[in-house]
Amino acid sequence: xxxxxxxxAMKVEKEFLGKTFDDFLLRPQRGLVSSRRQVDLTSRLxxxxxxxxxxxxxxxxxxxxxxxxxxxxxxxxxxxxxxxMSIEEQAREVGQIKRSHGYIVEKPFCLPRNATxxxxxxxxxxxxxxxxxxxxxxxxxxxAGLLSNRDMPWFEGHEDRRVEEFMTPVDRLVTGSPGISMxxxxxxxxxxxxxxxxxxxxxxxxxxxxxxxDLILTRQRPYSSKDKKGRLLVGAAVGAHGDYLERAAELxxxxxxxxxxxIAHGHSDVMKKxxxxxxxxxxxxxxxxxNVGTGEGAAFLKELGxxxxxxxxxxxxxxxxxxxxxSGVPQxxxxxxxxxAIEDSVPLIADGGIKDDKDIFMALICGASxxxxxxxxxxxxxxxxxxxxxxxxxxxxxxxxxxTSPQAVLEVLYDTEHPEDLEEALATPAEGQEMQxxxxxxxxxxxxxxxxxxxxxxxxAGGGTLCEVRAKVVRDPxxxxxxxxxxxxxxxxxx
Ligand code: XMP
Numbered sequence: 001x002x003x004x005x006x007x008x009a010m011k012v013e014k015e016f017l018g019k020t021f022d023d024f025l026l027r028p029q030r031g032l033v034s035s036r037r038q039v040d041l042t043s044r045l046x047x048x049x050x051x052x053x054x055x056x057x058x059x060x061x062x063x064x065x066x067x068x069x070x071x072x073x074x075x076x077x078x079x080x081x082x083x084x085m086s087i088e089e090q091a092r093e094v095g096q097i098k099r100s101h102g103y104i105v106e107k108p109f110c111l112p113r114n115a116t117x118x119x120x121x122x123x124x125x126x127x128x129x130x131x132x133x134x135x136x137x138x139x140x141x142x143x144a145g146l147l148s149n150r151d152m153p154w155f156e157g158h159e160d161r162r163v164e165e166f167m168t169p170v171d172r173l174v175t176g177s178p179g180i181s182m183x184x185x186x187x188x189x190x191x192x193x194x195x196x197x198x199x200x201x202x203x204x205x206x207x208x209x210x211x212x213x214d215l216i217l218t219r220q221r222p223y224s225s226k227d228k229k230g231r232l233l234v235g236a237a238v239g240a241h242g243d244y245l246e247r248a249a250e251l252x253x254x255x256x257x258x259x260x261x262x263i264a265h266g267h268s269d270v271m272k273k274x275x276x277x278x279x280x281x282x283x284x285x286x287x288x289x290x291n292v293g294t295g296e297g298a299a300f301l302k303e304l305g306x307x308x309x310x311x312x313x314x315x316x317x318x319x320x321x322x323x324x325x326x327s328g329v330p331q332x333x334x335x336x337x338x339x340x341a342i343e344d345s346v347p348l349i350a351d352g353g354i355k356d357d358k359d360i361f362m363a364l365i366c367g368a369s370x371x372x373x374x375x376x377x378x379x380x381x382x383x384x385x386x387x388x389x390x391x392x393x394x395x396x397x398x399x400x401x402x403x404t405s406p407q408a409v410l411e412v413l414y415d416t417e418h419p420e421d422l423e424e425a426l427a428t429p430a431e432g433q434e435m436q437x438x439x440x441x442x443x444x445x446x447x448x449x450x451x452x453x454x455x456x457x458x459x460x461a462g463g464g465t466l467c468e469v470r471a472k473v474v475r476d477p478x479x480x481x482x483x484x485x486x487x488x489x490x491x492x493x494x495x
Contacts, residue, residue: 010295011340012333015483016366020315020330021359022489024481026473029462039455040465044347044369045078046258046286046308049233052076052223053451054370054466055360056349057377059083059237059262060318061384061408062400066093068382068443070100073232075447076223080235080260080288080372084403084412087247090236091254096128097234098255103182103218104199104230108209112138113145113164120147120163131196133206134167141206143198145169175200178207182218182230185210227257235288237262240274245281252285260288262310264321264404264431267297275304291351293329295341302346309346310372311338315353317375318402321431332366339367339474357453364466365473365480375400380443387439396439402432 033039043054053076057064061084064072069079081093099105110133111123120132131148135141145167152166174192176185176199189197189212199208218230225233235258236251238244248259259282261274266289275289289301290310301309314321314328322328329337331353338348350368354360360371377383378400387396401408409430440446454466461480463469473480484492 010337012295012337013340013478015478015481016333016336018330018333019483020332020353021355021362022493023332023484024362025484025488025492026361026365026457026461027480027482028460029480031459032462033455033459033464036452036455036459038464039458040467041076041451041454041458043364043466043470044344045349046288046347048286048307049078049225049258051078051225051370053447053454054364055447055450056080056235056370056372058316058351058372058374059235059260060374060378060401060403061085061412062318062398063374063378063383065384066096068377068380068384069093069234070097070232071382071443072447073097073225073234074217074221075444075451076221076225077447078225078233078235078258080237080258080262081256082403083237083239083247083262084408087243087250090247091250094234094236094251094254094256098231100214100232103185103210103214105209105211105214106229106231108133108198108206110135110141110206111147111163112136112140113162113167115163116160117152117163117166118159120152121159124149131211132163133198133209134163135206143170143173143175143200143204143206146173146196146198148196170204173198176210177201180210182215186215189215231255233257235260239263240270244274245277248278248282248285252282258286258288258308260290260310262290264291265313266290266292266310267294267300271301272304275306279305288349290349292338293334295337298338298346298348299341302342306346308349309338309342310349310351311335311368312351312353312372316351316402317353317355318400318405318432318435319352320402320433324429324431332362335363335367336477344369344474357450358457360450361454361457365461365470366477367474375437377443377446379437379440380446381441382443388436390436397436398439399434400437401434402430404430405432405434406430407434408432 042052045051055077057072057079059080059082061082064079072079109127113134134145136144147163147167176197178199195212197210236256237260238247240263286307288308289306291312293313311334315331335350347369349370349372350363351372363371379398458469461469
């Protein structure tokens with residue numbers, strides 16, 4: 001009897017079927033670079049953004065809050081702030097990043113001259129700032145002076161006095177014009193030995209603030225991820241129903257560069273409706289959508305107009321989808337399928353299942369343009385949550401959990417002020433789990449290690465840049481990859 005052809009739109013090479021990262025090694029090529037430091041790792045994040053380190057931190061409440069997103073952007077990646085908090089809180093986290101480290105703070109925080117020292121102290125603590133611009137009257141935006149931490153009395157008894165008594169008044173302040181260049185600002189601040197340079201127009205209206213600390217950081221990290229105005233890049237996640245458009249509006253208003261519509265099953269009518277409604281209101285916003293695990297899914301999101309596509313159904317460490325539903329696609333197959341379906345027309349973000357630095361390289365050369373990391377970045381200082389000490393072993397740990405783990409679901413419901421959804425949530429079986437992961441210190445060290453290993457991988461692949469190596473392998477992977485047997489896998493990875 002003639003066999004029926006398998007009905008599939010898949011274009012993927014047969015070697016990738018059922019495969020994931022540990023199934024392949026790269027055949028080493030003749031090396032060209034003399035130093036790993038020369039290797040350029042720039043890759044695409046989405047239609048309009050590149051990253052100098054193609055790492056994205058996962059929008060999970062045990063991975064990416066504002067602190068993590070800031071660290072990622074400073075190192076050349078980008079963080080996607082999770083949505084398991086109120087709209088105001090998430091927009092505040094976004095705003096804080098946009099205000100930090102760009103060499104010009106566009107909308108600096110201000111207090112009126114009649115504010116008290118007590119109010120000023122609370123204000124600096126709340127906004128994590130070291131100096132406050134003082135305006136003539138609340139909301140006037142007319143510069144009256146500058147109150148730095150040094151100006152504030154450090155001893156008690158002055159709490160009810162007004163800030164105008166302690167500030168440096170505007171006639172003694174050095175100010176710059178709104179269009180000042182970075183070089184000119186640096187020269188002025190150095191010559192006048194000042195740490196903060198308020199920018200004002202001819203009517204003394206506040207138009208920005210430059211601080212020495214930010215100028216130094218900008219110089220120290222030329223590879224950090226920035227928007228057109230030199231501010232750190234940041235993304236934020238929204239869902240696909242409920243108040244997601246309202247959330248999106250606030251996040252965009254707060255300065256988010258990229259929004260991510262993140263749902264478990266992105267190849268769905270729910271996603272279609274969500275993207276269509278989103279695009280009606282926010283035509284210009286960079287939008288990443290996911291997750292999908294097939295070529296058809298990637299083509300579907302491309303058709304909807306996504307600027308970036310997240311690929312991964314069930315590979316995540318905190319994820320139980322495959323265990324509970326028998327659905328999913330081995331992650332390297334998913335990446336390859338998605339690439340074969342849409343090639344580089346829309347950049348792919350490989351999301352989930354990355355356990356080692358080598359997996360990042362494999363994901364990139366097989367079709368992803370960047371990778372999203374959850375568990376690999378969890379357990380670091382910058383991940384939300386406290387360090388716990390295991391009483392038995394004395395080892396330091398932090399919590400990592402899937403966003404549909406019972407613990408995360410409950411906390412998110414309370415934090416987002418929708419406890420009315422509680423019963424439905426409790427009745428929905430979990431597809432995520434919580435676990436303890438070893439405490440890892442600063443994420444900066446993790447990212448620098450990844451950078452070093454990726455640069456070595458590029459060198460073994462016989463190129464000088466990630467882009468060049470990827471372009472070569474992605475078009476013809478089976479000329480560069482070796483499929484491992486059980487024995488060669490043991491030889492490679494068991495130590
Ligand atoms: P890694 O392996 O880097 O994966 O820790 C991070 C990704 O896992 C996904 N994620 C989940 N998937 N149930 C799931 O099926 C969950 O509860 C869950 N939480 C996170 C998500 O794509 C993340 O980026």
